[in-house]
Amino acid sequence: MHDSTADVLVVGAGPYGLSTAAYLRHHGLDVRIIGTPMEFWADRMPPGMHLKSEPFASSLGAPHGGATFTDRNPGWRTGRPIPLSTFVEYGRWFAGHIVPYTEEARVERIERAEGGGAGGRYEVALSTGETARARAVVIAIGVAAFARVPDELSGLPAELLTHSMDHREFGRFEGQEVAVVGAGQSALETAVFLAEAGARPQILARTERLAWNDVPVPAPSALDRMLRGPASGLGRGYRTWVWSEHPWTTRFLPDATRQHLLRTTMGPAGAWWLRDRVDHRVHVMTGRTVTAARESGGRAAVTTAGAVGSPWEHEVDHVIAATGFVPDLARIDILAPELRERVKARHRAPVLGSHFQSSVPGLYFAGLTAAPSFGPVMRFVHGADFAARRIAAHVAANAKAAAPPVETVTVLESDTAGTAGTAGNVGHAGQTSPHAPVNPR
């Protein structure tokens, strides 16, 4: 139970929330982080899934060494896909060892506190019944609230239409025809899981052909590096490297260019290791755009159009929209409406400053909601370290600026006699000194 005002409260304990809390604490701030570690990955993703990101690009951000995915799993080299369970285990290790103060609860409401000032700017209602107070809040709630289903499918009732995020097990579809809309990793992997569960999946993809990521080369030659560009968390190529490793650069781009980048970088494509599993059991229809859908005698009738010819109607038992996630401020219902209205938005996402702060002082956003401001890497775990460092540095600077000046007291040697071990600015056991610098790695 906390009865004081925290410097900062982080909402969500996924890769972005945990990384941000780690850096914040490293600055000596009084941090609270609310959420169940790695909940989305453990509870909302199919257990048989593998990560699409390479091991070197699947690390949470920590202010010291020894905490990357490959530090914890030294045998895991580029080209070896990470099973979901291994990644969840890594994330939970990170939470347990680096952010052990994570509180397993949910944030239900965030409001501006009456008066603000030194008493804290925000009041945060928790599922435990407590109302916490904090001077700053970091929203790191991930992607779940932003599942996108195309309007064209809205004619279907809930029992015939789901999002790919709604499924961990596929046994209930055994023997059924299921249309999977989309052409990205989620669509392709969902179709494979359906086929393996005895369903008859058909992929309806807008693209003219399916795209597949290249098999990564663990140690490319100098010539290969020169021709194809360096490897980065988002893939190979010079420009990709810039957006991936230096996301701040995207802020200098005109907004339209940055949004184009967001749409086109890491566009829909399957992981190289999934290709062989998309076999004859998965019926792939490319070049088909969904234009309408309706219920027909208890089944789903989906109309698609191609570049030529007349529209087709596909009758299936169920439709799964594997159509991704789009940030939308209006869907962040834990923000009180008065507060949400004060957040300046563009493309439905919060407009963020160079340190991820929104137009409301002390309110920060990390992860997918930051992608329209910082580019495509914010959609992936790989962006967590950058976001976490930036946010922590800013919150710490603000906290320092707001702190009352410390009185200088001349301490005589005789005053400290007998108090060895208790005098001075010593953090709690296992905590970093409040004045420890951020390791600029």
Ligand SMILES: Cc1cc2nc3c(=O)[nH]c(=O)nc-3n(C[C@H](O)[C@H](O)[C@H](O)COP(=O)(O)OP(=O)(O)OC[C@H]3O[C@@H](n4cnc5c(N)ncnc54)[C@H](O)[C@@H]3O)c2cc1C
């Ligand atoms: C099927 C699938 C596969 C993916 N594969 C990859 C991959 O291989 N590599 C990659 O880099 N990215 C992948 N992604 C993207 C991935 O979701 C993000 O990279 C990553 O989860 C971002 O971390 P996060 O902390 O922003 O979000 P999350 O991991 O979603 O964490 C946010 C957390 O906040 C919690 N939360 C939400 N609301 C509240 C609340 N009110 N109170 C308390 N807690 C709350 C959630 O429960 C969740 O645990 C994949 C996504 C999907 C859907």
